[in-house]
Amino acid sequence: MILILGIGGSLQVGFQGSMITYTSVHIKEFINETWLERFGHSVHPATLTFLWSSMVSIFGLGGLLGAMSSGCLAARYGKKNCFLGSNVLLLASAFLSGFSKMARSVELILMGRFLCGVSTGVCVLLHPQYLGEVSPRKLRGFTNSTASVFWSLGKVLGQVMGQRELLGSETLWPLLLAFSGVTALVPLLSLPFFPESPPHLFLHKGDEEGCVKAMKAFWGEGVHQAELDDLRKERVALKSAQHKSVLELVKEPSLRWQLYMLLVLVVTTQLSGIQAIYSYTFEVLQTAGFHLNLIPYLALGVSLCELLSTVLCSFIIERSGRKVLLWAGYALMGTMLAVITLALSLQPWFSWMPYCSLSLIFCFVFVFGMGPAGATASVRMEIFDQSSRASAFVIGGVLSWAGVFVIGMVFPLIVENFRHFSFLIFMGALYTSGFLIYFFLPETKRKSILEIQEEFEKLNFKKKQIPVLETQLTKDHEFCTKL
Numbered sequence: 001m002i003l004i005l006g007i008g009g010s011l012q013v014g015f016q017g018s019m020i021t022y023t024s025v026h027i028k029e030f031i032n033e034t035w036l037e038r039f040g041h042s043v044h045p046a047t048l049t050f051l052w053s054s055m056v057s058i059f060g061l062g063g064l065l066g067a068m069s070s071g072c073l074a075a076r077y078g079k080k081n082c083f084l085g086s087n088v089l090l091l092a093s094a095f096l097s098g099f100s101k102m103a104r105s106v107e108l109i110l111m112g113r114f115l116c117g118v119s120t121g122v123c124v125l126l127h128p129q130y131l132g133e134v135s136p137r138k139l140r141g142f143t144n145s146t147a148s149v150f151w152s153l154g155k156v157l158g159q160v161m162g163q164r165e166l167l168g169s170e171t172l173w174p175l176l177l178a179f180s181g182v183t184a185l186v187p188l189l190s191l192p193f194f195p196e197s198p199p200h201l202f203l204h205k206g207d208e209e210g211c212v213k214a215m216k217a218f219w220g221e222g223v224h225q226a227e228l229d230d231l232r233k234e235r236v237a238l239k240s241a242q243h244k245s246v247l248e249l250v251k252e253p254s255l256r257w258q259l260y261m262l263l264v265l266v267v268t269t270q271l272s273g274i275q276a277i278y279s280y281t282f283e284v285l286q287t288a289g290f291h292l293n294l295i296p297y298l299a300l301g302v303s304l305c306e307l308l309s310t311v312l313c314s315f316i317i318e319r320s321g322r323k324v325l326l327w328a329g330y331a332l333m334g335t336m337l338a339v340i341t342l343a344l345s346l347q348p349w350f351s352w353m354p355y356c357s358l359s360l361i362f363c364f365v366f367v368f369g370m371g372p373a374g375a376t377a378s379v380r381m382e383i384f385d386q387s388s389r390a391s392a393f394v395i396g397g398v399l400s401w402a403g404v405f406v407i408g409m410v411f412p413l414i415v416e417n418f419r420h421f422s423f424l425i426f427m428g429a430l431y432t433s434g435f436l437i438y439f440f441l442p443e444t445k446r447k448s449i450l451e452i453q454e455e456f457e458k459l460n461f462k463k464k465q466i467p468v469l470e471t472q473l474t475k476d477h478e479f480c481t482k483l
Contacts, residue, residue, distance in 0.1 A: 001134055001194065001218070002143055006150035008087050008187035009127030012120045012180060014154025016059060018303070019176055022162025026173040027109065028052055034104050051106065055113055060404055062117020063124075067397030070122045071390040075243040078204075079130040080196050083123060087184040090119040094181025101174045109177070116180060121401065125393040132381040133197035134218045136227060137446055141322065144381055145314040145374030152307040152369060159300045194218075202231045203386045204243075230448045234385060249391040257459040258383045258392070261441050265376050266396045268330065268433040270403035273337055273426030274368050277361055278302070298358075305362050309369025321445040322375040322382075323437065329371020330434035336364045337427040344420035382444040383452060 031051050035043035043051075066086070073082045097112030128147045135143040162168040167176035195201070195214040202211035211231065215224045249255060278299075317325060343357040384392040414422045442455035 001131060002146050004187050004190050004194075005083070005127045005131050006146055006153075007183050008083065008090075008191075009123045009150065010147045011150040011154035011157070011183060012090070012116075013124050014151045014156075015158040015180065015183075016116060016120065016154075018155045018158030019162050019179075020056060020059075022159070022168040023173045023176055024052065026168075026170055027055065029170075030101060031106055034106055037104065055109055058110055059113045059117040059120075060401055062114040062119075063121035063404075064117075064398060064401040066118040066121020066123075067125055067394060067401055068121075070125045070397065071246065071394035073122065074126060074129070074390045078196050078200055079126050079133075080191065080194070083126050083130065083187060084191055086119040086122040086126070087187050089115050090123075090184040091181045091188070093119065094178040094184065098174050098178025098181070100177070112177065119184075121397065125397045128377050128381045129389055129393060130197055132378075133199045134214075136219055136224070137230070137448065138318070140382065141317040141378045141445060142314050144378035145310070145317050147377040148369070148373040149307070149310040149314055152303065152310045152373070155303045156300065156307050159296070159303055163296065198227070199231060199234075199386050203235055230450070233448075233450055244388045244391050246391045246394055249388050249395070252388070254453075254457065254460050255384070255388055255392075257440065257456050258388075259395070261383060261437075262380060262392060262396055263399070264433050264436050265326075265380060266399045267403070268429060269372070269376060269400070270407055271426055271429035272330075272333060272368065272372065273423055273430070274365070275407060276423065276426060277340075277364055302361060302365055306365045306369045306373070309366045310373050313370045313374035316370075317374055317378065318445065321443050322379050323441055323443045325371040325375040326379070326441070327434040327438040329367055329375070330430045330437065332367045333364060333372070334427045334430035334434070336360055336367065337423040337430070340364065341420055341423045341427075379441070379444060382447075382449070383456070385449050385453065 028048060031048055032043050035041075035047075070082070073085075077085075093112040093115035095112075096108045096115070100106070100108035100112065128144055131147070132140055132144050160166065161176055161179060167173065167179065195210070195217050198211045198214045198218070201207045201214055212224075212228065215227060216222070244252065250259070313325070340357060340360045343353055343360060347353045347357065380393070380396060381389070414425070418425075440459065442452065444452050447455075
């Protein structure tokens with residue numbers, strides 16, 4: 001399930017984000033050629049820029065739409081069926097994009113990118129939810145952290161496949177756009193043979209027998225009494241609570257601090273500076289005097305560093321816990337951004353400083369993968385129960401896709417005005433988030449959802465605990481006196 005959901009889920013985000021860079025030159029040439037064939041003259045530079053930016057941004061628009069609809073679709077049809085349907089959509093998008101050059105149609109690329117965004121927006125939210133629900137408690141952190149592994153693997157795969165020696169050439173770029181269809185076949189051909197998640201069968205369908213069969217299918221033969229008892233307790237706690245909508249989730253007092261922590265995690269991911277670091281990699285390498293032909297391969301090395309660190313994170317997360325990986329990772333990343341800013345400022349003065357900057361970039365990416373990248377995926381799934389998880393992921397997904405759009409629009413202006421000092425903005429965000437995580441996020445390692453909720457209740461009902469307790473004691477005392 002880790003492989004199936006990873007290939008059909010978060011791998012697509014990383015792949016689409018890195019792959020599109022390598023097709024930019026060829027797609028722009030294709031737009032100019034088709035424009036010349038249709039209208040008899042070359043496309044205006046402003047129009048070309050608008051069409052190209054539309055192809056890039058329409059993926060995010062589709063992702064936002066997919067994220068907004070994932071919650072209600074999962075509640076109505078189940079996570080397994082939604083995942084399969086989304087990969088059918090991904091297969092259709094690959095077909096449209098792959099035949100765009102043959103059909104001499106720019107519109108097919110736009111349609112394919114939009115459908116790919118919708119599919120990815122749904123799958124990237126269902127991936128950690130489904131995977132977390134089919135995992136036993138002792139392996140839940142490990143399996144959830146693999147979502148970031150496949151995200152990083154997608155980045156590397158997009159960069160490798162995008163090299164001009166493979167599919168990044170002038171003739172093969174449509175196959176690069178259509179490669180996602182190959183990955184979509186993996187879940188489409190294998191996932192139908194797996195059952196729905198045990199919590200979905202037990203809590204939503206009331207099928208205890210099917211739940212036990214699903215547990216044995218995923219975890220092997222044996223008595224899985226602890227997990228079954230946890231589900232029974234959760235069903236009692238949720239006896240009168242159906243699937244919560246986004247609005248109901250926002251209004252629910254018992255989930256207030258869970259939402260606060262979700263917002264901190266999502267916003268910090270966007271303001272961590274990881275995208276800024278990737279943007280600055282090419283500039284640092286050019287300043288260091290590396291040949292232009294070598295820079296794509298060195299940039300690939302940065303992505304491989306992130307992939308290695310996320311793999312290592314999946315092996316240590318069950319020992320170290322989620323909380324320490326988050327706050328310590330944020331603190332280290334913030335400190336490294338301060339040092340990177342200093343190194344970039346000193347580059348004109350020392351010939352060896354660009355190499356120091358490059359080393360710091362590798363360290364920053366490594367720390368990101370070892371800590372926040374893997375732990376964020378796990379915590380987002382673990383702090384919400386079955387009735388609120390889908391809507392919580394909708395909120396997180398919408399904020400993530402909106403953040404991608406906003407950062408993409410605002411960051412170039414920030415860089416233009418502040419240059420490398422723009423890293424200091426991200427440093428402040430990282431230190432602030434590390435402080436909040438350290439003091440307010442309970443550790444979720446190897447705890448049931450009810451145990452985690454008890455920890456959050458100390459924050460959600462902090463002011464109400466004493467009065468409620470005193471009232472209860474008074475009632476009990478009066479009752480005993482009357483007897």
